[in-house]
Amino acid sequence: MIKPDRIVSTTCPYCGVGCTLQLHVKDDFIFKVTSPFDSPVNHGNLCVKGRFGYDYVYHPKRVTTPLIRKTPQKAGERTQAFDLSEWREVTWDEALDFVADRLVEIYRRDGSDAMAVYCCAKATNEDNYLLQKMYRALFRTNNIDHCTRLCHAGSVVALQQAVGSSAMSNTASQVTMNDVFIVTGSNTTENHPIISLQMKEAIEKHGAKMIVVDPRRIELVDFAEMWLPLKPGTNVPVFSAMAHVIVKEELVNWDFVNSRTEGFSEFVESLEKFTPEYAEEISGVPADDIRKAARLYANAKNAAIYWGMGISQLSHGTASALALIHLAFLTGHIGRDGTGLNPLRGQNNVQGASDMGAMPFHYPGYMRVDDEANAARWEQVWNIEPGGLSRKLGLTTTEILTHAHEGGIRALYIMGENPMMSEPNLNETRKHMGQLEFLVAQDIFINESGAFADVFLPATPFAEKDGTFSNTDRRVQRVRAAHPPRGLSRPDWQILCDLALRLESRLGLATAKWDYSNPEEILREMAGVNLDYAGITYERIDKLGLIYPVPDLTHPGTPTLFKDTFPRGRGKFHMLDYVPVMEQADDEYPFILTTGRVLEHWHGGTMTRNSSLNEAYPEARVDIHPADAELHGIRNGDPLRVQSRRGEVVLRASVTEKTSVGVVFIPFHFAEAAANLLTNDALDPQAKIPEFKACAVQVFLARESDLANPEAAQERGRY
Numbered sequence: 001m002i003k004p005d006r007i008v009s010t011t012c013p014y015c016g017v018g019c020t021l022q023l024h025v026k027d028d029f030i031f032k033v034t035s036p037f038d039s040p041v042n043h044g045n046l047c048v049k050g051r052f053g054y055d056y057v058y059h060p061k062r063v064t065t066p067l068i069r070k071t072p073q074k075a076g077e078r079t080q081a082f083d084l085s086e087w088r089e090v091t092w093d094e095a096l097d098f099v100a101d102r103l104v105e106i107y108r109r110d111g112s113d114a115m116a117v118y119c120c121a122k123a124t125n126e127d128n129y130l131l132q133k134m135y136r137a138l139f140r141t142n143n144i145d146h147c148t149r150l151c152h153a154g155s156v157v158a159l160q161q162a163v164g165s166s167a168m169s170n171t172a173s174q175v176t177m178n179d180v181f182i183v184t185g186s187n188t189t190e191n192h193p194i195i196s197l198q199m200k201e202a203i204e205k206h207g208a209k210m211i212v213v214d215p216r217r218i219e220l221v222d223f224a225e226m227w228l229p230l231k232p233g234t235n236v237p238v239f240s241a242m243a244h245v246i247v248k249e250e251l252v253n254w255d256f257v258n259s260r261t262e263g264f265s266e267f268v269e270s271l272e273k274f275t276p277e278y279a280e281e282i283s284g285v286p287a288d289d290i291r292k293a294a295r296l297y298a299n300a301k302n303a304a305i306y307w308g309m310g311i312s313q314l315s316h317g318t319a320s321a322l323a324l325i326h327l328a329f330l331t332g333h334i335g336r337d338g339t340g341l342n343p344l345r346g347q348n349n350v351q352g353a354s355d356m357g358a359m360p361f362h363y364p365g366y367m368r369v370d371d372e373a374n375a376a377r378w379e380q381v382w383n384i385e386p387g388g389l390s391r392k393l394g395l396t397t398t399e400i401l402t403h404a405h406e407g408g409i410r411a412l413y414i415m416g417e418n419p420m421m422s423e424p425n426l427n428e429t430r431k432h433m434g435q436l437e438f439l440v441a442q443d444i445f446i447n448e449s450g451a452f453a454d455v456f457l458p459a460t461p462f463a464e465k466d467g468t469f470s471n472t473d474r475r476v477q478r479v480r481a482a483h484p485p486r487g488l489s490r491p492d493w494q495i496l497c498d499l500a501l502r503l504e505s506r507l508g509l510a511t512a513k514w515d516y517s518n519p520e521e522i523l524r525e526m527a528g529v530n531l532d533y534a535g536i537t538y539e540r541i542d543k544l545g546l547i548y549p550v551p552d553l554t555h556p557g558t559p560t561l562f563k564d565t566f567p568r569g570r571g572k573f574h575m576l577d578y579v580p581v582m583e584q585a586d587d588e589y590p591f592i593l594t595t596g597r598v599l600e601h602w603h604g605g606t607m608t609r610n611s612s613l614n615e616a617y618p619e620a621r622v623d624i625h626p627a628d629a630e631l632h633g634i635r636n637g638d639p640l641r642v643q644s645r646r647g648e649v650v651l652r653a654s655v656t657e658k659t660s661v662g663v664v665f666i667p668f669h670f671a672e673a674a675a676n677l678l679t680n681d682a683l684d685p686q687a688k689i690p691e692f693k694a695c696a697v698q699v700f701l702a703r704e705s706d707l708a709n710p711e712a713a714q715e716r717g718r719y
């Protein structure tokens, strides 16, 4: 038996659950991952990604030396270079001087509006705080965003409008206190596996009843009291019809509505048309099931709602989330343990990156950039002359790329994200990337986006750095290095500090402070203004983490929000209307495509497809219902060509009742059959989130030779 040199406690780098990992290290190599039974989030449980998905750290394709493209790239002629032979290995000094020279040259010539940055939901709070600080303090721009725009932006905007705060109101583990809970737009078993376990515990051990509202027959349906299989994009009529029933059948919690909310009368008027029969016609969910679900939720002592991308990734994602929020307002199922409004955050640190101000409209702590007092406060902290920070709202991720042209964005810095996999309508994204004048990639592998870059800065993965992640519960937890960085790679925060010093001296600015001796100093600087984090120190979060808000150094944390009031005062009802998804199925494109994740893989695949998990799930598959398959002569495993108005992919059929008739599903992890070649880039007008969850496609039988990798054909592994 191997005896470890040390066991390092850290936090999982994959999903927002934030499980505690114990990395068993021998000779600076992780040989095993376990989790302690007293871990606060996961009680010793781990999914396959946390348990086995760490070997990408040692993958031979990982880049550990700074690189500059051998062939200088130009706007309009930019190409992808995946092969190391197309890059020149350089020193850190050469790489950082090159980046600083080019960024300053473009900034001096074209100004703040030419500069943009993608922060990273996989990086630490400290990394994200520094990168947004660098762009705000040095380039005076708010063109700063990250992948929150592509996942829960609809939920964030809706929650900000309705309650004034966008995080989960309760912790996920409180599901065991629920009598009834709704899971909607979330394949929790594959996307948040440990929360799914807790949901099953709530049902099996504590007698809770679960209502699943989802177009797919996800695994949780096996445990559900009710399944409402709605058509993709019909959330507003279904949840508004539930609200209609609650009002008409006098199930309203009047104490709560009268004392804690506003806008009820106008809202009720707008509900008139949302009868269960109207919702059935649009969504396909039987009216009686809508009535039954409404009664079940409203009559419960404690009820909660958990939701995922199926709510937010729509051109009306904000309205979808508001329709859910209304249910909690009507029934008062918010502000107590075991209740709440809970958008399950996707990436390990998407909550934290948002808290750190990695967004175009907010400084750290969700302080609006167009508010004079907020800007003045950060000018003071960052040693900037009064009026120096930009008050102009910045561009979102999708807008940054569509503005990549002469007179628009000229230089883009990408830390750890992969827009060439995660943006909708990738053929357009490719054109936009090609128009950039200068592109920096800071990452661990040359992925589809990094391959476009002029310079590649090799960062370290989670196992080689210190810092903090904030999980979906708002729990701030430690990340700890298990061993030194491989090769010349460096933690993101150190790369950013070195680069910022170079930029500052070239720009002749007074120092905004970049000489941190450790990441905790960075967090404490941020916590001096973002009071939700004021009481968080590395010592206090050493073992269990702390759930913010933690307003002072003795505060124990706040698992349940909104007990007495909402941050905006009263919860605000909004009048809603039904807006269909932008593309409906028609004769030419008769299927609706919906996209998502699978258990074994993660987002654009930069980590999991370079790990042993790729053997468990080696190829993309398109789920199609048996009735549709029979109609089109499709057998399980057949190669299929799936086409939308924007692009096409070829991948194998998975004939399964997990999807509904007329709906096909493709996971978005596979570059060789990238689902986002097909998806629609129509945006929610408020949240600017694209409509990943519904677009019209056609499906044809293809040839084996059309597959990118016919040899990969295997059944899914045992997990």
Ligand code: SF4
Binding pocket: 012, 013, 014, 015, 016, 017, 018, 019, 042, 045, 046, 047, 048, 049, 050, 051, 192, 193, 194, 195
């Ligand atoms: S559930 Fe999420 S946080 Fe936990 S081990 Fe799996 S991927 Fe990691």
